[in-house]
Amino acid sequence: MSKARTEIFARLKSVLDLKQDQSTRVQNAEQRIGAAAPNLIPARGLSEGLTQAIMFEEEAKFAQAEVRKLANLEAVSDIVRDTCQEAQTTALKVAPHPELQAMDWHSLNVEFGPGAGSDLVGLSRAYAGVAETGTLVMVSGPTSPSTLNFLPDVHIVVIHTEDIVANYEQVWAKLRQDAGADKPVMPRTVNWITGPSRTADIEQTLLLGAHGPRKLIILLIDAKNP
């Protein structure tokens, strides 16, 4: 234990003890963490059924993302090819997710793996989408490199409508459920992404594409309601 740590905690204890003893504080904390109760969820975060995907799309567009609805995964590779053509490249960086690996990538130089500084177009698959603000949720792992969310000039993300939830709290619930009892709830990195990268640091002028992607294209796969 470092000296600074001992000092900081001793000072904290001496101040906080005045109001409540430490055992009460421990109880308070355990209770709050154990309950993991949501705070107020605004009405816009309580959409249900079909409206979830509609709201997700509207909000993502409001944040200047491009959203395209597809009936199934078949059309994905053609759209990606068109995007590469527009970006004047045949190079494509893809997250090594089985669903993306299984696609037909003819006529493109595809590489599966993390992002690189020279990537022009990148393709990933989202873990979830949050309707209330049109936010994509990406989690790091063997099929999902975090750097690919930031390095390409154009970032294309595949998301299935069944992975869209109403609010952020449902994402935490999903992560807790996926982790089960013995794995950590949080992967190393969780990225919420709402629209393409931007800055207003020069005279408050909004400019897209600061360090992250200039363009964010969301491919929304809606098998049930094409």
Added chain:
Amino acid sequence: MSNPIPSGHEPQCHDFQAGAKKALDNKVLQALLERTLKSGFQQRRLNAKARLPEYDQLRDQARDLKNHVLDNLDVYLQRFETELTKAGGFVHWAKDAAHAREIILKICQDVGAKTVSKGKSMIGEEIALNDFLDANGVVPIETDLGEYIIQLRHELPSHIIAPAFHLSKEQVGETFKEHHTHLNAERDLSEPSVLLGEARAQLRDKFLRADVGITGANILIAETGTAMIVTNEGNGDLTQSLPPVHIALTSIEKVVPTLEDATLILRLLARTATGQEQTVYNTFFTGPKRQGDLDGPQAFHMVLLDNGRTELLASEFRDVLRCIRCGACINHCPVYAVTSGHAYGWVYPGPIGSVLSPHFVGLDEAHVLPSASTLCGRCEEVCPVHIPLPDLLRHWRTRGFAAKKSSKMQRVGLWLWAQLAKRPGLYHAVMGLGVSGLKLMGGNRGAFKTLLGAGGWTKTRDLPTPQGGTFQARYRKGER
């Protein structure tokens, strides 16, 4: 305060009046402030608020959450430390600025780091990290566009979320021409998009080569040992994923119990700060890279800074520890709106700065800042966690008066005023005399252009001649 400030970073808070005058005389700056504050930050916050009917309820909950955290701070910090350690991260406790600088330098030296990329961090500014690293052979590169610009110019941030708020695009262009000397000196930099493109190209390579990445952390989550940052550019997010070592630096009051509690703050932060529904990137990181991960740092260090916050917790300034650094109080302050940030003389400007600076740099240096306010109350009105900033400014004024920090003339004046104010009879008599005297002197003139002893007033405006008696006298006579 045991907070050794490195040379070149001496605060200039005592010089607020000179700084304010300089700002008022700066036409470029005045035009920028006029153009960007009201239609920008203020209007956008209002728009976001209008789209979220529950905004005020969320503010009440956020205040209660932060109060709960402050009442139980030690146990949440312990839980955070336990969870992060379990996830393979290292936790370092720093008692003050100098200690935090030493810890960070040692981590860099241990891995033989020559360059570090940096995400925007106000704690980094608070401890004056950049120059310290630089002086010790580790080159820091700021990656947030605003921070990068002011790093090139060797300036302090003039706003906590928009560090280069005080600069015009022409000034940014000149700065780039001066520093990016390998590029054509005749190039056209008149468009902000061209400036951004140049900065992006300059920085991309530095991201990829940095030996260590240093970011701040907006929130710590005790439940999972997670820290998180918010950025619009994606710079902090690259800083925390590309270099082999990631150091996150923040202060101890940033912890919350659960992921749900972090969510509450994140529903308010962007809307209040920039008027966005959500910041573009909210990045949550927990320890170093895991087995099977395709990217992420090999090692993760969390530096938790006290720097006198445990003293604030025990003081009448406790409420300021609820601050989530959104900048709304700054955006709505009528004083900041004309002085901009540098007049405040240290890293935190505006109302929040006038409460924090006297604590961090001492009352001797900063006693004028709590008086650099009209106490109009807008800062408190817009604060997402209901910090009573005007009350806290008054507490500093009280402390300053008790410690005799203001000028003798000011203190004698206040003392005289107190003698009057405590004696209503005397007060009414003196006021009545004053009003009649001024009326007599004014005669038929509607207003004084000059008046002996009131030069401070009449220099910039006329003093109207009193009409009739004092308010009290007229009220007693039945005029109402």
